[in-house]
Amino acid sequence: MSELFLYNTRTRRKERFEPIEAGRVRIYSCGPTVYAPQHLGNLRAYLFVDLLKRALLAEGLRVTHVINITDVGHLTDDADRGEDKMERAAERSGASAAAIAAKYTGQWLDDRKRLRCLEADVYCKATEHIPQQIELARRLEAKGYTYLLEDGLYFDTSKFPRYADFARLDLAGQAAGARIGDVAGKRQPPDFALWKFAAPGVQRQQEWDSPWGRGFPGWHIECSAMSVHYLGTHFDLHTGGVDHIPVHHTNEIAQSEAGFDLHPWVNVWMHNEHLKLGDEKVSKSKGHTLVLDDLVARGIDPLAYRYFFLQAHYRQQQSFSFDEMEAAATGYRRLLSAAVEARSAAGEPEPEERDALEYERGEFWAAVRDDLNAPRAMEVTWRVARGSLSGPAKRELLLDFERGLGLGLDNQQPQPADSPADPRIEALLEDRRAARARRDFAAADAIRDALRAEGIEIEDTKDGVRWRRVR
RNA sequence: GGCCCGGUGGGUGAAUGGCUUAGCCAGCGGACUGCAAAUCCGUUUAUGCCGGUUCGAUUCCGGCCCGGGCCUCCA
Numbered sequence: 001m002s003e004l005f006l007y008n009t010r011t012r013r014k015e016r017f018e019p020i021e022a023g024r025v026r027i028y029s030c031g032p033t034v035y036a037p038q039h040l041g042n043l044r045a046y047l048f049v050d051l052l053k054r055a056l057l058a059e060g061l062r063v064t065h066v067i068n069i070t071d072v073g074h075l076t077d078d079a080d081r082g083e084d085k086m087e088r089a090a091e092r093s094g095a096s097a098a099a100i101a102a103k104y105t106g107q108w109l110d111d112r113k114r115l116r117c118l119e120a121d122v123y124c125k126a127t128e129h130i131p132q133q134i135e136l137a138r139r140l141e142a143k144g145y146t147y148l149l150e151d152g153l154y155f156d157t158s159k160f161p162r163y164a165d166f167a168r169l170d171l172a173g174q175a176a177g178a179r180i181g182d183v184a185g186k187r188q189p190p191d192f193a194l195w196k197f198a199a200p201g202v203q204r205q206q207e208w209d210s211p212w213g214r215g216f217p218g219w220h221i222e223c224s225a226m227s228v229h230y231l232g233t234h235f236d237l238h239t240g241g242v243d244h245i246p247v248h249h250t251n252e253i254a255q256s257e258a259g260f261d262l263h264p265w266v267n268v269w270m271h272n273e274h275l276k277l278g279d280e281k282v283s284k285s286k287g288h289t290l291v292l293d294d295l296v297a298r299g300i301d302p303l304a305y306r307y308f309f310l311q312a313h314y315r316q317q318q319s320f321s322f323d324e325m326e327a328a329a330t331g332y333r334r335l336l337s338a339a340v341e342a343r344s345a346a347g348e349p350e351p352e353e354r355d356a357l358e359y360e361r362g363e364f365w366a367a368v369r370d371d372l373n374a375p376r377a378m379e380v381t382w383r384v385a386r387g388s389l390s391g392p393a394k395r396e397l398l399l400d401f402e403r404g405l406g407l408g409l410d411n412q413q414p415q416p417a418d419s420p421a422d423p424r425i426e427a428l429l430e431d432r433r434a435a436r437a438r439r440d441f442a443a444a445d446a447i448r449d450a451l452r453a454e455g456i457e458i459e460d461t462k463d464g465v466r467w468r469r470v471r
Numbered sequence: 472g473g474c475c476c477g478g479u480g481g482g483u484g485a486a487u488g489g490c491u492u493a494g495c496c497a498g499c500g501g502a503c504u505g506c507a508a509a510u511c512c513g514u515u516u517a518u519g520c521c522g523g524u525u526c527g528a529u530u531c532c533g534g535c536c537c538g539g540g541c542c543u544c545c546a
Contacts, residue, residue, distance in 0.1 A: 030546075038546085045546035085544065167541090173473035174542055190542095219544085241546030246474075248545090272546065273476070276539065311495065312484060317477070317539060324483055327496035334495090337510075367485095375485045379494040386511090441505055448507080459509050466509085 004059050004369045006052075006237075007315060009245060009269040010166060014371050017056075020236055020267065024062045027053065028227040028266075030240035030248070031123070033070040034104035035089040038111060039289045040305065040320060041275040047306060048272040048314040048372075049239050050117040054404050055368050057118075066122040066230045068223055069108075071101035072206050072216055090205060097205040101127075111292050114302040116406040122230050126222040130208050133217040133225040137194040137210075139259045149185045152196040153212050157188050160254045162263070167246040192251050193218035220251040227266075228256060238266040242273055272314045277321075290320070298322070300329050301415045303408055307332035310374040310405065332407070338385035339398050339409040345391025357393045360384050361400060368404050377404060425456065429465050432458075 004017040019025050029049045032038050049065075056063050073086025090097040109123075126133075137153060140146050145159050157163045164171050171190065197215040198207050207216050227235065233256075240249060249269065256265040277290065292302055308328035312318040349357055360380055367376035384397045402409040428447050435443040448458055451467070459466045 032546085033544080042546050048546085168474070169542080170473050239546095242475080243541060243545055246541055247543085274540065274546070307495095315476090316484085319483070321482090324496080327483070330497095331495050334510085373485080375494070379485075382494055436505080439505070445506075452508095457508065460504075460507085 004055060005371055006268055006270060007371045008267075009271050010264065010266075015268070017236075017268065019061060020234060023060070025056050025064070025237065026231040026235035027056075027063065027065045027237040027239065028223070028231055028235065029065065029067045029120070029238075030223060030244060031067040031069050032104070032108050033085065034101045034108065035073065035085045037104060037289065037291045038108050039291050040295075041277075043111060043115065043292065043305070044275050044309060044314075044318070045239070045241050045272050046112060046117055047115060047309045048270075050115075050406060051310075051314065051372050051374060051404070052237070052239065052270065053118055054406060055372055058365065058368065058403055063121075064231065065118075065120040066124060066227065067120045068226050069101075069105055069123055069125045070219070070222065071098075071105065072126045072222070073097065086206060087204060098127075101125075111302075114292065115306050116303065116408060118406075124226045124230065126217065126226070127206065129222065129226050129229065130217065132229050133221045134195070134210050136221055136225045136228075136255060136259050137217075140194065140255060143258065145258050146194060147187065148212065149183065150197075151183065151199075152193040152215065152218070154186065154191050155194055155251070155254060155258075157190045157192075157254060160258050162257070163190065163250065163254055166253050166269075167250045169246060169250070190247075190250075192220060192247075194221050194255070220248055221255060223248070224252050224255040224259070228260065233260045233262055233265070235266060237268050237270060239270045239272075242271045245271060273317045276317050276319050295325065299415070300325060301332065303412060304329035304332040307335070307407055310378055310407075313375055314372055333414040335381070335385055335407070336409070336412055336414040338394075340413065342385070342391055342394035342398050343410065345395045347392045349393035349396055350390055353389055353393050356389060357397060360387075360389075360397055364397075364401050364404070374405075377401070381405065425451070425467060429458070429467065433465065 005014045006017050007014045027049070029046075032042060049067075053063055053065060071086070073088075086097045086100060089100045093100065095103075105125075112119075137146070140155065141153065145156055146153050147156055148154070163169075169190075171188075174189070195210055195212055195215055195217055197213050198204050204216065207214055227238070238249070238252075253265060257263050292305065295305055296302060304325070305328075308320075308325055309318070311328060311331075360383065364377050364380040367373045367380060370376070381398070381401050384394055384401070387394075389397070398409045428451065432444045432447040435441070435447070451458060456467050459468075
């Protein structure tokens with residue numbers, strides 16, 4: 001029996017995780033909408049899922065992981081109205097919608113690699129599963145869950161009595177304070193489009209024929225259709241950001257459970273909290289689009305962002321600031337230094353330290369099993385890295401922990417690993433070396449100060465002089 | 472208007488009905504260094520406010536204040 005406990009949004013409790021099929025887990029993760037680069041807040045969602053997947057693998061489970069890629073535009077503002085994000089991005093850049101999608105999909109996959117996220121088994125694109133989406137909409141229509149308006153086919157949420165349960169919505173209370181206008185003719189405010197018609201006279205780049213007319217799918221239906229297509233009508237885990245709970249996931253559940261007569265459709269729902277930038281959520285709509293390359297441009301290793309992520313629990317909001325990011329980068333660099341030393345240790349752990357070693361191993365995985373408590377796992381990691389165990393014992397543990405952490409403790413070097421080649425700087429360093437050799441420290445320090453003035457720090461190590469740009 | 476999550480030291484961020492309330496970063500002290508840097512070792516400071524429950528609350532409950540999120544594309 002698994003000792004892994006996960007917080008299930010559906011039940012609002014930590015529960016012992018039991019796979020539907022013994023030894024095997026099926027996960028669906030809500031992935032990116034690829035009309036723009038993924039910002040650091042988006043990436044937190046994928047780091048969270050990666051941590052989850054590593055925890056499941058560490059339990060010895062076979063994991064089938066599906067992530068969708070939303071490459072069909074949805075809407076920019078009001079509910080089921082407004083401009084289409086993909087189409088607008090295409091217009092602005094002059095590229096086709098398909099080219100925009102391909103570009104940002106590629107960037108996202110590259111970000112995942114740089115963050116050492118394990119590859120998913122399936123990356124499924126909405127545009128490549130239009131028939132599955134139409135099929136599900138037809139099922140819902142045949143069962144009487146839909147109605148047709150001028151601009152699309154809608155899901156009638158009043159026909160699905162459990163609609164408010166998942167997110168514990170107070171529909172009446174929400175209706176009273178509704179902030180915006182809505183599509184004319186909708187029977188209830190939460191009703192949503194399964195299929196949208198292209199606006200009259202507008203030639204969209206992305207549109208398809210359907211039984212109801214030419215148009216494009218509603219946003220929510222792709223996840224219902226594709227997850228069931230790849231994972232079956234009943235699967236273990238579904239992940240996403242907390243913002244998805246009240247609308248997107250609520251609607252997915254309505255479509256899937258109504259369409260397939262299931263309950264529960266998914267056993268465990270897990271949601272990551274948001275990253276805060278200053279006092280606000282990192283948000284595309286507010287223009288806070290910090291991306292991984294913004295960190296790299298500051299000389300921060302992408303994996304330092306993973307370290308940053310692991311310092312807080314996934315279900316808590318996490319504050320991002322460059323000060324904290326730099327602090328994390330420092331911590332990460334030091335942890336890597338310890339790992340480099342440990343993994344070069346020769347020999348085997350001493351028999352008499354076996355108990356201490358196994359104790360730390362147990363502490364680490366107990367933290368991971370307790371709803372992915374990465375901060376506590378990091379605490380154990382540091383205790384081992386800086387503790388008094390032998391080199392071989394540290395090597396054994398850190399390589400074991402690496403399976404859960406994904407920080408590169410097995411093969412990464414602290415940045416900057418080497419001084420890049422630069423003849424001018426090397427000549428100055430040689431002058432300084434000569435000055436120090438003749439104990440002319442004033443001359444040596446003058447060179448060091450001059451380099452520092454242009455943002456270059458010198459380190460005298462026992463293996464020679466290293467330098468790096470600090471800004 | 473409704474719903475949700477928080478408020479722990481200088482920053483960040485775990486945990487807990489009593490037991491020394493983690494870890495990281497910063498600061499301070501020390502080692503090392505010609506001096507630094509880097510690294511290592513040691514180390515100071517904390518549970519928003521007011522009530523309640525309890526032998527005992529930072530932890531549970533209620534109220535208040537403050538911050539964030541969702542209800543509209545959003546991880």
